[in-house]
Amino acid sequence: MCQLTFISLNTDNIELTRRLLKYMIYTQSYLNSLENPDGFGFYDLGTGIWKTQLSPKIILNLGGVLNSHITFSPIMSHVRKATFTNNVKTVEEQTSHPFETSKIILAHNGYLEPRDDKIFQEKEYKDCIDSEIFTKVLTKNYESDFKKAIENSLKEFYGKFAFMIYDKINANHYIARGTTATLYSARIKSPTQDLGFIVNTNMEDLRKGFLFYSNLFQLEDVKLDKISEIKELDKNSLFIFNAEKNQLDKIGDLKEELKPVKVTTGYYNPRSNFEHNWRTPIQSTLPIVKTVENKYAEQVALFLVGNKLTEMDLDNLLFKCCGSTILSCTQEDLELLISYIFPIIFKEFHVNKAREWKNICFKIVTNELEIYSYFGLNYPYMLNDITVLRAVRKSLPDKMVFSLKDLEKNIVEQ
Secondary structure: OOEEEEEEEOOOOHHHHHHHHHHHHHHHHHHHOOOOOOOEEEEEOOOEEEEEOOOHHHOOOHHHHHHHHOOOOOEEEEEOOOOOEOOEOOOOHHHOOOEEOOOEEEEEEEEEEEOOHHHHHOHHHOOOOHHHHHHHHHHHHOOOOHHHHHHHHHOOEEEEEEEEEEEOOOOEEEEEEOOOOOOEEEEEEOOOOEEEEEEEOOHHHHHHHHHHHHHHHHOOOOOOOOOOOOEEOOOOEEEEEEOOOOEEEEEEEOOOOOOOOOOOOOOOOOOOOOOOOOOOOOOOOOOHHHHOOHHHHHHHHHHHHHOOOOHHHHHHHHHHHHOOOOOOOOHHHHHHHHHHHHHHHHHHOOHHHHHHHHHHHHHEOOOHHHHHHHHOOOOOHHHOOHHHHHHHHHHOOOOOEOOHHHHHHHHHHO
């Protein structure tokens, strides 16, 4: 998950504001990069975009960079954790955020998948990552009404999103989020003045950041009050930065839409004799709707659908984590699964991992748990790095095998 940061400060002293901004952007970017190692960038109204493929935590001259490039408030920044676009993950300066076109500057957290795969065949989008493709699509759709342009652009993509965007035409900053990519905000106050606010993807990093830069502010004889209440920005919303009041104003609603997946319960296939989620779809009802308490049924079913898991996977997760099964689980078991296990799986899920796992299971017709054990994989599949899954898939023989013994025989023959 990438990390977005937006900082707006306003003191009576322009030079002081500039120094405080540098303290904040350095602190927040460093904290954001501890689990996001694949690039860093920021946009300043005075100096423009600065970005690198390096993580802030290893940039030796980051202080000098900020000293040279931070001139005006507000500042928006991005720390990247690379994902796959069209089966490729690229980490280089070009793929770091923000991205700039003739009309906008955009930084994005999440993943976006074009509804029409043919877009990858177009020369304009060749070798572009998902965020860059969206930036170009939004630029094409933007004529005079920004809100309408982003609404229409999102209709061309599936996936999750949070955006920080500068509109070069009308000189406006926008912040947007869907359902799943989080954004939190907090006011920055001294005993005598409201200095501004900060927005960040991760609430805990926001809290830790305050502890750091509040001490750095004291080097400038600026004492901060305790951090104000941290608030989550409204889901599925578009905000505009109100410079006069130094705040965000909500101006509209946006819709996040995940890619629909047709899910069936497993069924007997004479060729495979095992249950699998990606065989030819047949109409059936997920057993979990009948067996778990109704208050959790829809939530659990949607989670399985969105992460390409079967009810057999649900059964295995319940057994491994709670020692129960679908038929014997309690309300407490489900609450544990939903509160602690589901967020971990959701964080690691990616459509390309699902695609690799699908191809592995198609080649080896056996109990899926045996595949995990044989290759030493983490369960479930999305807890493995995409490179690990890809290596397993590439190691498999061209023809379908019906047991692990057959697999070993084919590997020896190859």
